[in-house]
Every structure is written in structure tokens, then in C-alpha cells.
Amino acid sequence: MNSQNRRWLLIGSLLVVGGALLTLVFTSFTGALVYFYTPSEIKAKGNELQGRKVRIGGMVQEGSLLREPGSQKMRFMVVDNSERLPVQYEGMTPDLFREGQGVIVEGVWRSGETFQAATILAKHSEDYVPVKMSEEGIAKARESMLKSLR
Missing domain, CATH: 1.20.5 (Single alpha-helices involved in coiled-coils or other helix-helix interfaces)
Known part of the structure; x- marks a missing residue:
């Protein structure tokens, strides 16, 4: 060769x-x-996602969080603008998890049933302002940030 x-x-x-x-x-x-879906998308694509691992994001509906006494089991509703989805979870929750807050739950979707979450991720605002910061301090910080962008 x-x-x-x-x-x-x-x-x-x-x-x-x-x-x-x-x-x-x-x-x-x-x-x-693992794809992220809203409750509206889950309702629309229900059979397509059957048996797949998905993440569902939305807000924890006010008044929907029910904890089972003596255990770590809980039920709550994840809502978006038009739909709501019942979720069941057992385990520790993040510190930021509460009603009225954004949440992402991950688990396997079974159409027509309560979503069985394996993981809960709490969402928070991207805006960080220390609790004790005064209005004057906020204005100075904003002004300083804007100067750095110019």
C-alpha cells in the first residue's frame, strides 16, 4: 500500500x-x-407528553397549598394565565417555595392525573435589593449601574 x-x-x-x-x-x-412547559401547554399537549419527564412552571396558586400533617406530603396548584394543574409532592421544599411565588416542578407526566413531582425548584426575582437599603441608596446604586453601561 x-x-x-x-x-x-x-x-x-x-x-x-x-x-x-x-x-x-x-x-x-x-x-x-427536560423541557419546560406551562399548565396551558401541558393541557394542550397532554397525550404527546404521556410518560415523559417534564418540567412545569407557573405560580403556586394562593390558598391551594395543603400539607399533610406529620409527613412531608403536600398538594398544590400550579397556575398560569388561563390553566391550573394539580401537583403532588413529597419531600423537602426550597426556602423560597410558598403560595403566590413562581415554581418549577419536575416529574413524569401522566395525562389526566395529578402531576407527581419529584423535584421542586423555587423561582425568584432577578432584582436583588438588600432589605435595609434606603430609597436614596437604591437611586445611587441605579445611577452607578447606568453609568457603568455607558
């Missing part, structure tokens, strides 16, 4: 191995992705 044939064989082998590696990487990422 001459040197030119070896070179083409090496290039072809590298392309095959590289393609196989890329395929493995992309298929492993696809299996690990």
Missing part, C-alpha cells in the same frame, strides 16, 4: 470515528433534556 492510499485510509477512518463520536454526544444530550 503506497503512502497516498494510507493517507486516504487514515482520513476516512478519522471521519468515521469522529462522526460516531458526534452521534453519541448528540443522542446522549437529547435523552438528558
Whole structure:
């Protein structure tokens, strides 16, 4: 085998191995992705998502949080602008989790049933202002931030 044939064989082998590696990487990422849906989207795509691991995001409806005494079990409603979805969860909750706050729950969707959450992630505002900061301090901080953007 001459040197030119070896070179083409090496290039072809590298392309095959590289393609196989890329395929493995992309298929492993696809299996690990968990998509975020609102209660309205869940109601619209119910059968499509059957048995899949999903994340549902919305607000914890005021007055819907019911904790079972003596256990870590709880039920609540996740709402968006038009739909609400019953959720059941057992376990520790994040400190920011409460009624009227944003929440993301993760679990396996079973159409027509209460959503069984395996994980709860509390959402919070992106705006951080220390509790003791005065109005004057807030104005100075805002002005300083705007100067840095110019």
C-alpha cells in the first residue's frame, strides 16, 4: 500500500470515528433534556407528553397549598394565565417555595392525573435589593449601574 492510499485510509477512518463520536454526544444530550412547559401547554399537549419527564412552571396558586400533617406530603396548584394543574409532592421544599411565588416542578407526566413531582425548584426575582437599603441608596446604586453601561 503506497503512502497516498494510507493517507486516504487514515482520513476516512478519522471521519468515521469522529462522526460516531458526534452521534453519541448528540443522542446522549437529547435523552438528558427536560423541557419546560406551562399548565396551558401541558393541557394542550397532554397525550404527546404521556410518560415523559417534564418540567412545569407557573405560580403556586394562593390558598391551594395543603400539607399533610406529620409527613412531608403536600398538594398544590400550579397556575398560569388561563390553566391550573394539580401537583403532588413529597419531600423537602426550597426556602423560597410558598403560595403566590413562581415554581418549577419536575416529574413524569401522566395525562389526566395529578402531576407527581419529584423535584421542586423555587423561582425568584432577578432584582436583588438588600432589605435595609434606603430609597436614596437604591437611586445611587441605579445611577452607578447606568453609568457603568455607558
